[in-house]
Amino acid sequence: MSDAFDALFAPQSVALVGASDDASRIGGRPLRYLREGGFKGRVLPVNPKRETVQGLQAYAAIADLPEVPDTAILALPASATLKAVEDCAARGVKSAMIFSAGFAETGAEGEALQARLTATAREAGMRLLGPNCLGVFNPALGYYGTFSVILDTALIAPGPVGIVSQSGAYGAHIAHLARNRGLGISQWITTGNEADIDVAEALSHMVRQPDTRVVMAYAEGVRDRDLFIDALETARQLHKPIVFMKTGRSAVGAAAAASHTAALAGSDGVFDAVLRQYGVHRAATTAEQIDVAYAAASGRFPAGDKVGIFTMSGGFGIQLADDAEAAGLDVSPMPEAAQKELLALLPYAAPRNPVDATAQAVSDLDVLKACVRPMMAQGGYDVFTAILGTGPGSKTYADPLRKALMEALAGHEDRIRALTMSAPVEAVRRYEADGFLVYEDGSALAHALGALAKFRRAFERPASAPAPMAPLALPQGPLSEAGAKALLRQAGLRFADEELAATSDAAVAAADRLGYPVVAKICSPDIAHKTEIGGVAVNLKDAQAVRAATEAILARANAKAPDARIEGVLIAPMVQGGVETIVGVTRDPVLGPVVMFGLGGIFVEVLKDVTFRAAPFDVPEAHRMIREIRGFPLLEGARGAEPADIDALARLLSDLSRFAAAHRDGVIGIDLNPVRVLPKGQGVIALDALIELEAS
Structure with a gap:
């Protein structure tokens, strides 16, 4: 076994x-499941109190085993686990999984015990899964290293769905729901407290497995x-969809997550973006997670976004059309000729899209075929959907209905085909065998089809390839606005021409050179929020106004921040026009440096219309980022306004992301507010800059 995951999943x-010996206990269930699953490997029970366990020879200690096992399942209380890990390490076991709770999730004492487990394993080169986990299973090999009760009634069939879960109970629940939906599982792993193997490493393993499609x-x-x-x-490059359930959306949920597995949730908005x-x-509910995974399990995705809807009920058809459009799908009408x-042929039909054959199709299936055939041949639809109601469950109607539908769809096997229907599971499985996705709820169907289309678009785009930025020498201590801008200029960011003036005479001279009107701002590394001390004056139209404003700003700074280091007053041209936006960088505790973008003013303050990206990213990704905000139409030129220079904005975001990534250990945050996006072809200008550096 050259790889830790080989040892865990295929020992x-x-x-x-x-x-x-009790197959209902935590230490008995795995042995029972391994035997029932037909696991071909050797199983070595360790129990000092018994000579045999469930018919197999038992051994008193790990040291007594006749061979070094590839992996060890530790079904012991927390108090006995450290000794078992030490024994495994001494014997040269490659990996071990720990079922017991009572470690980092319980507080300082448990955290210290968990740290000792980790240190012992690492010193020996042994990998650990858990503690506080439900283990792993690999149905194709009959290997069930778990005590989950979902296997009590039936084992899991092999299939295309991989499951990675920090929570053992949640992982078991979705495995159970997947089984009920007719989905088999390739591999299943729960990471628990993650003393060693974490969800990222498990996910990295899972997406690379040939048998895993989703x-x-x-x-x-x-x-x-x-x-x-x-x-x-x-996963994106391998065209393998990931359907993610991330909890901790609320402050209460984040706190609960921390107490559950000692994991830091980070910003939910950042994680989502x-x-x-x-x-x-990202699934909002468990039902949605199953619905989307079910749709993606075949590994097939629509070639485009166009969906055709066949119905025998106008109301249901309209509802599905609404849901499909809300899911980002294109419910285009049939061509006029069609x-x-x-x-x-059918004067009573509604031929647009949805194509409503009315209840006439129930009594005359030739009507159904007459509607569906032109939909497929002339409609140009990438996805075919039909609303069949309870028909597929009818004893007299089910078989003729299915036969007619298959005849109508013949020759179009390349299209995604999906149904809403309510029928016994055997009927559902027959339609699935014919290549249909089957849902009982139309909204769930539309949402899943929308997810498939989004997966396709994500898979089609090339990998983000931002050019790396050579790290710059970061200055010591806090930076003033002038210092922050000087540093960011080296990263390619554009700012307005401005001058630093120590006196009112120098300020007037600067304003004369730059041209009126101007802005005057206090410049100090110790005054981050200038407006709070009255440190900003705008629209200064002549020398007298500049002189008065400069003297007043310096006086207020000395009075309200007497200990602040004052570099002077920044004099800058009054930049007007364009669209006001806000751009920033924050260092998320989980996902590291991320770039934030949104429209300024009320959009960010009240509506929170912002989005994020993990740094670094390239210009095409920046364009996708910009288009995510609800206020994007303002940048396109709403109500006759000139379109903004979106290309220049995208370059700014990408350059800032490269700077943030290159200085991830030294830069805590960056705030560019406001950033004016000027009309197309005129660029962007950041009017203010604040950088927070890590203390040296």
Whole structure:
């Protein structure tokens, strides 16, 4: 076994430490599941109190085993776990999973015990899964290293769905729901407290498995930012969808996550945006996660966004059309010629899209075929959907209906085909065998189809390839606005021409050179928020106004911030026009340096209309970022206004992201506010800059 995950998922031999003869106990379930699953490897029960366990020879200690197992399952209380890890390390075991809770999630004492587990394993080169986890399973090999009760009634069939979950209970629940939906599982892993192997590493492994077509993931937080992002990008390049459940949206949820697995949740808005950045679908509910994974499990995606809807009920058709459009799909009407052809044949039909054959199609299935055939041949639809109601469950109608539908769709096997229907599971499975996605709820169907289209768009785009930026020598201590701008100019950012003046005479001279009107701002590394001390004066139209404003600003600074280091007053031209935006960098505790973008003023202050990206990213990704905000139409030129220079804005965002990535350890945050996006072809200008540096 050259790889830790080979040892975890495909061991040739496994030791079960704490093995129980009682198949209902934590130490007994894995042995029972391994035997029922037909696992071909050697199973070595360890129990000092028994000679046999469930019919297999037992051993008193790990040291007594006749061979070194590839992996060990530790089904022991927390108090006995450290000794077992030490014994495994001494014997040269490659990996071990720990079921027991009672470690970092319980407080300082448990955290210290967990740290000792990790140190012991690392010193020996042994990998740990858990503690506080439900283990792994690999149905194709009959390998079930878990005590989950979902296997009590039936084992899991092999299939295309990989599951990675920090929470054992959640991972088990979605495996159970996937099984009920007819989905098999390639591999399943729960990481628990993540003393060693974390969700990022598990995800990186899972997306690379040949038998995995789609991954369902659950996380409360992420420890290894770089590996996590690499796993997301690897999945995107391999065209493997990830359907992610990330909890901790609220402050209460984030606190609960921290107490559950000692994981830091980070900013939910940042996490959400980064998932979008890498083409990951974030599910809002468990039902949605299953619905989207089910749709993606075939590995097929629509060639485009156009969806055709066939219905025998106008109301249901309209509802599905609404839901499809809300999901980002294109419910284009049938071509005019095709509509006329249908009306000539069926004067009572509604031929637009949805194509409503009315209840006449129930009694005459030739009507159904007459509607569906031109939809497929002339409609240009990438996805075909039909609303069948309870028909597929009818004893007299089910078979003729299915036969007619298949005849109508013949020759168009390349299209995604999906149904809403309510029928017994056997009927559903027959339609699935014919290549249909089957949903009972139309809204769930539309949402899942929209997710498939988004996956396709994410898979089609090339990898983001920002040019690396050579790190700059960061100055010591806090920076004034002038110092921040000088540093960012080296990164390619553009600012207005401005001059630093120590006296009112120098300020007037600067204003004369720059041209009126001007702005005057206090410049100090110790005054971050200039307006709070009255340190800004705008629209100064002549020398007298500049002189008075400069003297007043310096006087207020000395009075309100007597200990501040004053570099002088910045004199800058009054930049007007364009669209006001805000750009910034923050260092998320989970996802590291991220760039924020939004429109300024009320849009950011009240509406919170902002989006994020993990740094670094290239210009095309910056364009996608800009288009995510609700206020984007203002940049396009709403109500007759000139379009803004979106290309220049995208270059600014990308350059700032490269700077943030190159200085991730030294820069805590950057605030460019406001940034004026001038009319197309005139560029962008950041009017103010603030940088917070790590203390030296």
